[in-house]
Amino acid sequence: MSRIGVFVCHCGMNIEETVDTRLVAKTLKEYPGVVHAEDYDYMCSEIGQQKIREAIVEHNLDGVVVASCTPNMHQETFRNAAEEAGLNRYRLEVANIREQVSWVHSDRQVATEKAIRMARAAVEKVRGDDDLEPIAVEHETRCLVIGGGISGIQAAVDVANSGHEVILVEKDPSIGGHMAQLSVTFPTLDCAQCILTPRMVEASRHPNIELLTYSEVVKVAGFMGNYEVTIRKNPTYVDTDKCNLCDKCSEVCPVSVKEEFNEGLSERKAIYLPFEQAIPSSYVLDENACLGVKPIRCGLCQDVCDVGAIDYDMAPEMITQKVGAIIVATGYDLYDPSHLTEYGGGKYPDVVTSLQFERMVHPSGPMKGQLRRPSDGRPVKRIAFVHCAGSRDPGRHNPYCSRICCTYTAKQALLFKKGVPDGVGSVFYIDIRTDGKGYEEFAQGIISGKRIRYIRGKVAKVVDEGDHLTAWGADTLSGKRMEIDVDLVVLAMAMVPSEGTAELAKTLHINVDENGFLKEAHPKLRPVETTTAGVFIAGTAQGPKDIPDSVAQGSAAAAKAIAILAADKLSHSPEVAAVNEELCSGCGICATVCPYDAIKIERSGIAVVNDILCFGCGICAASCPAGAIEVKNERHMQIEEMIGVALGSEK
Amino acid sequence: MTKAKQTAQEEFALLELSMDEIVDKVEELSGENVFDCYQCGMCSAGCPLAEEMDLLPNQVLHALQMKDPEAMSANSMWICASCYTCQVRCPKGVDLAKVMEAMRQIYLRKRMDHVSLDGLSHREIRRLPQIAIVASFRKKTG
Numbered sequence: 001m002s003r004i005g006v007f008v009c010h011c012g013m014n015i016e017e018t019v020d021t022r023l024v025a026k027t028l029k030e031y032p033g034v035v036h037a038e039d040y041d042y043m044c045s046e047i048g049q050q051k052i053r054e055a056i057v058e059h060n061l062d063g064v065v066v067a068s069c070t071p072n073m074h075q076e077t078f079r080n081a082a083e084e085a086g087l088n089r090y091r092l093e094v095a096n097i098r099e100q101v102s103w104v105h106s107d108r109q110v111a112t113e114k115a116i117r118m119a120r121a122a123v124e125k126v127r128g129d130d131d132l133e134p135i136a137v138e139h140e141t142r143c144l145v146i147g148g149g150i151s152g153i154q155a156a157v158d159v160a161n162s163g164h165e166v167i168l169v170e171k172d173p174s175i176g177g178h179m180a181q182l183s184v185t186f187p188t189l190d191c192a193q194c195i196l197t198p199r200m201v202e203a204s205r206h207p208n209i210e211l212l213t214y215s216e217v218v219k220v221a222g223f224m225g226n227y228e229v230t231i232r233k234n235p236t237y238v239d240t241d242k243c244n245l246c247d248k249c250s251e252v253c254p255v256s257v258k259e260e261f262n263e264g265l266s267e268r269k270a271i272y273l274p275f276e277q278a279i280p281s282s283y284v285l286d287e288n289a290c291l292g293v294k295p296i297r298c299g300l301c302q303d304v305c306d307v308g309a310i311d312y313d314m315a316p317e318m319i320t321q322k323v324g325a326i327i328v329a330t331g332y333d334l335y336d337p338s339h340l341t342e343y344g345g346g347k348y349p350d351v352v353t354s355l356q357f358e359r360m361v362h363p364s365g366p367m368k369g370q371l372r373r374p375s376d377g378r379p380v381k382r383i384a385f386v387h388c389a390g391s392r393d394p395g396r397h398n399p400y401c402s403r404i405c406c407t408y409t410a411k412q413a414l415l416f417k418k419g420v421p422d423g424v425g426s427v428f429y430i431d432i433r434t435d436g437k438g439y440e441e442f443a444q445g446i447i448s449g450k451r452i453r454y455i456r457g458k459v460a461k462v463v464d465e466g467d468h469l470t471a472w473g474a475d476t477l478s479g480k481r482m483e484i485d486v487d488l489v490v491l492a493m494a495m496v497p498s499e500g501t502a503e504l505a506k507t508l509h510i511n512v513d514e515n516g517f518l519k520e521a522h523p524k525l526r527p528v529e530t531t532t533a534g535v536f537i538a539g540t541a542q543g544p545k546d547i548p549d550s551v552a553q554g555s556a557a558a559a560k561a562i563a564i565l566a567a568d569k570l571s572h573s574p575e576v577a578a579v580n581e582e583l584c585s586g587c588g589i590c591a592t593v594c595p596y597d598a599i600k601i602e603r604s605g606i607a608v609v610n611d612i613l614c615f616g617c618g619i620c621a622a623s624c625p626a627g628a629i630e631v632k633n634e635r636h637m638q639i640e641e642m643i644g645v646a647l648g649s650e651k
Numbered sequence: 652m653t654k655a656k657q658t659a660q661e662e663f664a665l666l667e668l669s670m671d672e673i674v675d676k677v678e679e680l681s682g683e684n685v686f687d688c689y690q691c692g693m694c695s696a697g698c699p700l701a702e703e704m705d706l707l708p709n710q711v712l713h714a715l716q717m718k719d720p721e722a723m724s725a726n727s728m729w730i731c732a733s734c735y736t737c738q739v740r741c742p743k744g745v746d747l748a749k750v751m752e753a754m755r756q757i758y759l760r761k762r763m764d765h766v767s768l769d770g771l772s773h774r775e776i777r778r779l780p781q782i783a784i785v786a787s788f789r790k791k792t793g
Contacts, residue, residue, distance in 0.1 A: 395741055430691040474692040474707060
């Protein structure tokens, strides 16, 4: 005969308001096998936990049921308390009478009856529970970081500094991400490259970091602590170590294409240096732009290369690595401006994106910092900056706020006024959201100090008038329509997840939100975790954010990853599937339905479960025609009993 | 106060509806939520007739949100040509042309005026907003 204790939590008024907890406790006390039952205000409090510990000792309990909130919240708390009192932790079960009862019902009598039945069902489960021990799992101590922007670099350096090896994978030929393109950063006006490049160098020189640029993660298998990743390293056709950056190859190359680093404002050759501070510091041959390497159609670059760095035989390389944790920091792209047809985005050359403007004002950008119209090269005297271009537009574009545009537009207006003191800057805004530390003071200082004209209204249309553009706006504060003539229109484009985010999320078995950004496990309490254990997210891949937040998330994800990498052994729940070898016929249905690939049919003709891969979901148990496979502590008999009492059968 | 303005206010009084009732009616007739508007002003910026309106299109919506009777006495709804430029551009998906039409309907359903084509002088026909004439005759066709 079992000796079970039942504890019913009021959760303040959360449960008590709809469930008569005293009646639940009183009824359960009469239930067969229950030797102790009580109700209390907050079972999760230290006093509540002490009640569990005392009752276990006093009544020599062999099982405990806590009827309270969801087991996701406090099952661990209660199990720890039970363990401290000498009870095997897997003999404690939680009946969820908050989320599944009090919060979803209003009739107190019916809710109380349901709570009683759920508590009884939990008692039936505990009655059948065995003592179990957590499974200790060996794990890898290396970390994979996907994405070499500022967030990924920060994560990689932090993990590497903790003494763990890191593989930093970057899709582009250089690390640095979008931050490398920026002119200066708000609100301090630091030159972006001056603060970024030391980090890039640190990442590339760190003895614990292996840098894989021009590479993509193509396959991920395994589980927390033991992932096996396959990375495709695309051929650059240039030996990084041999290349001495002489630029001869680029000079002779006959092919010109738009230069990505300058957002298409300039051209580069098919063989090119991504940008001056690129890491690795080497030329790269763009296979798509090149006239042909297989077979060689041109070969001029190889002819002029004195050091023999160019190798047309280079092939994609598949690299397989074992890692314990994965950090995803794949960043953002700008929303395609050609979607904004009313502004002539992607059509009028003098309607540029915010990133293009960053390159235009950059001292080493395509215009050497001299602001000129991309169309005819005339100096820019009048600019209209348009906030929320593609953001905050649930009707046609993206519903969310891209967060950084208000502050960087103020910065860009300042840079414009610095370069062109007699220039006229007009900023069309809906609201000004400068939420970061020091950002409000920064933006307001520019608005008042530089006499920038802020117009509260969104531009409806940009008209090309030949030698200038006309922006149609409205000043909603004075109620006047206005048309202003400008030389340049700068669109503060929305941030969207970088290309390939959705495919990568699929590869990693992690979720994306309704806007395609990587989804966190909990919006407030688990912001850098995903629902896949051991995979973490950081930076703008998770949602629009500025540099400090991206860096903070990089460090946060690193801390989470280090906790796994530094653990002596990882603990895995013993509540996994087990096979009754006497009954198993080796039909293999369980192996087919297992979502975790945890079951194999061995040569002996029976199913064998890999405990570490198994998450105890029970699909195999439900599908086995012979009832030969069951989840520990969730055996068929237990579940049958639970269903019975839940449906009202009496003991 | 101009005569037109005075007439507009008198006509509004004849509606015998509170602004609460009017906003409810506008929403019922148009199927739009006037509180969706966050006042970006794109409708007014693109409106080809905004210059002629007492209240800009965004201000009409603002007046409705504030339950301000000026929404109903301003000439804006009669100037609106239902070109739908505002509807196409609105980031919040508010169909402002439908809202304007609903406001017109509230007047028209009261059958307050009795326009007959014979009674209009050539000058009046030339000067009246087209949408007003179209709307006036539409109520005669059911």
